[in-house]
Amino acid sequence: MTLQNGNGHNGNGHNGSGTSNGYKYVGTRPVRPDGVDKVTGRANFGxxxxxxxxxxxxxxxxxxxxxxxxxxxxxxxxxxxxxxxxxxxxxxxxxxxxxxxxxxxxxxxxxxxxxxxxxxxxxxxxxxxxxxxxxxxxxxxxxxxxxxxxxxxxKPVMTAADAMKEKAPLLHDDLFTEGVDPTPKKASNIAKRTELKLGDPEVAMQSADFIVEGDYSTETVHQGYIEPHACAAxxxxxxxxxxxxxxxxxxxxxxxxxxxxxxxxxxxxxxxxxxxxxxxxxxxxxxxxxxxxxxxxxxRPVKMTMSRTEVMRATGPTSGGTAHVKIGAKKDGTLVAGTLELKYEAGAFPGSPVALGCMTGFAPYDLKDVACLGWDVVVNRPKAAAYRAPGAPVAAYAVESAMDELAHKLGIDPLTLRRKNSAKEGTKAVYGVEFDRIGNEDCLQAAQKTKHYNTPLGENQGRGVASGFWFNIGGTSSAEVMINEDGTVIVATGSPDIGGSRASMALMAAEVLGVDVSRIKPLVADTESVPYSDLTGGSRVTFATGKAVIDAAEDAIKDMKRRAAKVWKVDFDQVDWENGSAICIENDEIKPMSVADIAQIAGKTGGAISGKANINVTKGAGPGFGTHICDVEVDPETGRVTVLRYTAIQDVGTAIHPSYVEGQLQGGAAQGIGWALNEEYVYSKEGNLLNTGFLDYRVPVASDLPMIDTVLVEVPNAGHPFGVRGVGETPIVPPLGAVANAVSNAIGKRMTSLPMSPAKILQKIDAG
Amino acid sequence: MSKQHVTMTVNGDPVEVLCRADQTLLDCLRDEMGLTGTKEGCSTGDCGACSVTVDGRLVCACLMLGVEAEGRKIETIEGIGESEELHPVQRHFLEEAALQCGICTPGFIVAAKNLLEKNPNPTEEEVRYWLAGNLCRCTGYDKIIKAVLKAAEEMRG
Incomplete structure (x- = not known):
């Protein structure tokens, strides 16, 4: 494991000057290949x-x-x-x-x-x-x-609690609850029941010395991308x-x-x-x-662009939901059992991410007796869409709040309590997977060592910590590596770049080929120029599409070695690849041929040179764990929360382009802070959305936030040639709990409902 | 609805354009002049993606009518770093990785350049408050603030 403190530039230059991990390009921070177009207004969006x-x-x-x-x-x-x-x-x-x-x-x-x-x-x-x-x-x-x-x-029905009532208005008369045996004959708003269980938590709970139990609620929130949906056909x-x-x-x-x-x-x-x-x-x-x-x-060709109001009313959002959590522990802090019941609002059609909430809530902890029950409920709100680690933040909010409460009850440092119970290699998660080497414990340890965690707090200030987990996935990806006539390289994939992935593709191709990253041009191709690829999601692109790029680059190398063998009139197995050149084994009198040398004579050796890879990565996507620390100050007169310090610590596997990895941690943290403090859909009693713009659906602005420090814990993922682990989603899992715990600790009372608006906080303070 | 003839200076060049009386400056720039670097995120002045300067003053192009631009000097993202060299703000955005998706970036660059013209030595807090009208959903602002502070430092010499 290595650590990168994200506050500096780690001494890595922008031009592949080499890194501490032994790679020449992987781990450096070059300017992204699509950067100039995006800072000059040339880039074409929808x-x-x-x-x-x-x-x-x-x-x-x-x-x-x-x-x-x-x-x-x-x-x-x-x-x-x-x-x-x-x-x-x-x-x-x-x-x-x-x-x-x-x-x-x-x-x-x-x-x-x-x-x-x-x-x-x-x-x-x-x-x-x-x-x-x-x-x-x-x-x-x-x-x-x-x-x-x-x-x-x-009559509309707007909340899961109301929609689950016996006489609630029905959205669909053909919806019969799945996951219940036998399937009910009467239609309802309950689309699905999901239950996951390990051991016997009810019996195990009886051996607890301490039990914490609580109800938590969250509201519908939107992804809040700045670009409204747009297309032309x-x-x-x-x-x-x-x-x-x-x-x-x-x-x-x-x-x-x-x-x-x-x-x-x-x-x-x-x-x-x-x-x-x-x-x-x-x-x-x-x-x-x-x-x-x-x-x-x-x-005629038709262009369609949504307004912001349309985006808010009819796209996204992610489910609001409620959670009931119960955790039992021994006096020494050893967890003995945990249960979690989640009710998520799917919106108008079934499919809230409640099952994913059930799978992830307790994942950071080594629990042999644990159960999660989830309810997917339709309500008269827009159909929920995926939002960064769908389902996990709400579940983690409840579990991490309970863990904080437990730490107080036991008089144990909250990170020490988490370390004592952390899931590690060999731990079986409630959804049945046994973890390989993971960085959960490493993150907690790194968090305890940060300067942030050891900074004293002042009056009306509070500190919160929380952990989070996300699976990360692989999936189907394709890539083609094309060698141009002058030895420069085009890397084509079918994975849209939503946060800088072109830079990662270029760095991985550079590392494999031994060609300077500035000579590599990555691009996102249309559906008739590359074979099928799954969408960009599940934190899969740098992992799975990256793997395709690596395979395609190796395929191109094979082709180039074949060309060199032909020129040198030697057997293929007499040619090796080193530092961007073909070399002849056992004959050092033959001058190595660089990519440019081979490209120049491609016509004479068989035509254009390229490599391709079409893969489906079904395993090896290393799961992501992170721990966040948040300090807040609460104004007891107004209930306003100021975020003073924030640190995101995460096991990121190998950081291919560390700046964009840090960016994922910082952006996820900021979205989570918004979710915790400001953001919510507000409906009239008739079911009309009242806050359809950024003025009153308030996402965090620059003056709301401090610098967001990052610590990149690098536990390489054995399932990827460079140790890549998906990083994009985990960072939004811990913030809800971290901010809620910080506010709760600042006011000395447990906040159980998001967003923690000034009014809600004052109400809690005044409740005596 | 009949159109009005409007004359303005855009990025130093004289421009004549016909626009409807209810058309925003943003729509004039994007639809009538093909300057699509200025983005629309909300059309209500809340996100700053359409930031431009009008006679040196930072405005949301979605909140101003095209006809109001008569006789004014407009600067858009297309006018920044027009030469072979990028403007220091643009360069530091790239070097600091201060953008992920990039939709908010033109607005941020226009706003940040305008800040540094008025205040060459801003504090972190001053940068944060000046840019509070520009929303970014990807970065958490950290790297944007650092990029602007570094550009300021370089521009002070």
Missing amino acids: ADISLNGMIYGSVVRSPHAHAKIKKINFDKALKLKGVKAVISGKDFPTLKPSDKLPGVAPLSFYDMSRNVIARDKVLYDGHAIAAVAATTQAIADKAAKLIDVEYKIL NFAQDGSVSIWASSQGAFMIRAYTARLCGMSTSKIKVIPAEIGGGFGGKTTIYLEPLALMLAKKSG
Whole structure:
């Protein structure tokens, strides 16, 4: 294990001057290859696309949280000059409930289709009902207002607790709770029950000397990417479609859009734009099928861009939820049992990340007797989308709050209590996996040694710590490494770059090829230029797509060795690869040939040189553990919280580009701080979203935060050639607990509800 | 709706444009002039992605009408580092890895450059408050603040 304190630049230059880990390029901090375009305004994001003859789309959205659509009348809109096409749910194929992909996070195309455009019923404020395309955005927006929709308004149900009641209004009359034996015959809002168990926690709990138990609640929050969803679609007379869109997966857009529009995959080409933030929220589709259908009906390319209000009302968010947690411990701090019950709001269609909450909540701890029960509940809110470590932050918030309370009860330092019980190599998690070498304990140890943790606190100040876990995944990735005529290199993948992954791809290719990183150009290709890749998500790209790049670079090396063997007239096995050159073994009189030398004569040795790799990485994605420390000061007069210090410590495997790894830790921490202190969806009692903009859905701004220190704990992952471990999601798991514990310790009372607004904190202080 | 003829200076060049009376400066820049480096994140002045300067003053282009730009000098991201060299703020953004997705970056660079023109030696707190109108969801601001402070240091010489 090595440690990198993220406050300095660790002495690594920007040009591959070598690192402490023995690599030449991996672990250095070059300027990202797509950087100049992004600091000069040249980079094209979703809304920056412009096509010949392009017209503009606008969506009609439900003003009601729950209603039957009786009639849609387009007459007035169609009379408006400049209107070229209108569509409603009737223009799309009707899918069946059986149209789905199974899995831990199952994907229902039946639900997705009805979420993208409502059929007979609207299920949340902002649900798309119809769309119109016109020659200007202003005409399209005007026409959208002229489309008359007749509703039969139904009673909405907004929280999991209300939706689970016997007589609650039903969102779907064909929803029968999964995971209950036998399956109920009566429809309800409870989509699924998930139970995970190890040992017998009820019996084990009886041996506890101390038990802490509590209820915690959180609200719906949004990913808050700054770029609203945007796309453009072209539909040619031969039925071929091109879609330009910003998303976390061009192949994802192709597959889902084809499914929802009843088209074959080969008819749709998706060209990825730069993506202006996703955090999981752009792992699904909203506008693309609408733009495609409008383009088909109008015969013109159609561009669609959401407003911020539309983003808030109809995309994302992640589930609000409640947790009941119970932990028992011996006097010496040894945990004996833990139980957790989670109720998550899925939004209008099933599929909250509650199962993932159940799997992750207790993962940092070595518990032989543990149980987690989860309820997935539909409510009249937008369908939850993935948000960075989906499901884990809320579960961790409850468990880490309880751990803090337990540390107080036992009089033990909260990090020492966590170390005493930390999951380590060989620990079996509640979801059945036995951990390999993990950095959980290393992070806790590193946290205790930080200057931050040993800084004294002043009056009205409090310190909180919390741990967090995320699985990380592998998946299907493809890469092609192309050697240009001058020996420079193009690395093409199908993985959209949402945070600097092009830099990581270039560094790994440089390391394998022995070519300077400045001579490598990584790019994100469209769906017809590289083979299929899964979307960017699950913290998988640097790990799995990185592995594909490494394999493809090795394939290219093989090709280049073959060329050298041909030139030297020796056997292939007489050629080795060293420092970016082919060398002839056992004959040092033959001058090595560099990549540029081999590239120059490629025509004479067989044509262009490239390497490729198409892989599916099914194991070896090392799980991520992190520990965060937060110091706050609470103003006892106003209840306002100021974050004084913040440190994120995480096992990141090998940091390929440490600056972007630190950036992941800092960004995740900031989102978690927002979740803990400011952010929440506020609904009227009729179910209308009241805070649809950044003014009153307040994400952290620069003046809200201190510098966020990072400690990169590097426990290389044995499942990757360079030891890469996914890093993007773990950092949002601990902050909710860390901030809540800090505030609770500052005021001397346990905060059990997020966000910890000044009003809530004052109420707690005043409660005596 | 009829369009109005508006004359303004954009990044030093004279520009004539026809815009609707209800069209924002942001839409004029993006849709009428093809200057898409200025981004729209909210259209309500809350995110700062559309930051430009008008006669040297930092504004959200989404909160100003195109017709109000008549006779004004507008500077956008496309006008910064127009020569072969990047502006120090741009260079330090790259060197400090102060961007992840990059959608907020043009706005931050316009705002930070404007700060340093007014205050060449800002404290960390002054940078944080000046940039409080620019939202970034990726970085937690840490590296952005460091980049601006380093650019300030370099520009002071």
